[in-house]
Amino acid sequence: MAIKIYGRLSSANVQKINWFCDYANISVINFNYGGVHGKTQTIEFKEMNPNSRVPVLDDNNLILYESNAILRYLSKKFNILVEENTEVNAKIDQWIDWGSFTFASPCSLLTAHKLSLPEDQRDGLIVEKAKKDILSLLEIIDNQLGKEYFIVGEKFSLADIPLGIWCHRCVNLKISFDNFQNVNNWYIKLNKMNSFQKTVLSAPLPPN
Numbered sequence: 227m228a229i230k231i232y233g234r235l236s237s238a239n240v241q242k243i244n245w246f247c248d249y250a251n252i253s254v255i256n257f258n259y260g261g262v263h264g265k266t267q268t269i270e271f272k273e274m275n276p277n278s279r280v281p282v283l284d285d286n287n288l289i290l291y292e293s294n295a296i297l298r299y300l301s302k303k304f305n306i307l308v309e310e311n312t313e314v315n316a317k318i319d320q321w322i323d324w325g326s327f328t329f330a331s332p333c334s335l336l337t338a339h340k341l342s343l344p345e346d347q348r349d350g351l352i353v354e355k356a357k358k359d360i361l362s363l364l365e366i367i368d369n370q371l372g373k374e375y376f377i378v379g380e381k382f383s384l385a386d387i388p389l390g391i392w393c394h395r396c397v398n399l400k401i402s403f404d405n406f407q408n409v410n411n412w413y414i415k416l417n418k419m420n421s422f423q424k425t426v427l428s429a430p431l432p433p434n
């Protein structure tokens with residue numbers, strides 16, 4: 227049976243799930259919620275996620291929010307990209323969290339002030355600060371990718387998913403990887419993945 231994902235296709239956190247599911251050959255039905263589609267403030271939606279945020283997973287009545295929790299649940303349930311080595315898994319978790327909090331923060335701010343907010347609420351100073359922060363964080367990713375073929379080790383792992391999504395958002399927002407050759411080479415690898423093309427490269431831009 228297909229799993230249900232509530233959340234607009236343009237959402238970075240929804241894309242994490244859609245990319246993983248396509249990679250893992252898991253059937254998904256997407257429902258457009260959030261952004262221009264709204265519907266996240268309704269009583270019915272808040273019963274699923276009181277935070278009114280997307281994505282929300284409905285897997286045969288298991289309702290789950292928080293994109294990384296959903297990723298880890300699906301990975302374990304379908305036994306795809308499960309890392310058995312505890313130390314390697316800890317590194318993967320480290321990069322999932324770093325990608326979703328430290329790196330995602332300025333990326334989300336830049337998205338809001340370049341794309342999502344009404345024009346009269348956008349702030350140029352926030353845009354400049356977010357760009358500066360992103361560039362210094364890209365240096366950290368670039369150093370890591372100078373040591374590893376993917377974010378953690380030789381193989382594609384869950385660690386590549388949040389960072390891959392947010393790096394693609396950087397590309398959408400005209401942040402250049404010219405000074406980050408390792409990031410650029412890794413981004414080219416992701417671009418060659420069918421699942422990335424179908425769920426991330428072809429996704430609409432926020433807030434659609």
Ligand SMILES: N[C@@H](CCC(=O)N[C@@H](CS)C(=O)NCC(=O)O)C(=O)O
Pocket residue numbers: 234237238239240259260261266278279280281291292293294
């Ligand atoms: N920590 C949450 C963050 C969820 C989140 O902030 N989602 C954004 C989209 S990326 C959202 O719901 N924005 C409001 C909207 O789309 O209406 C997660 O990882 O799932």
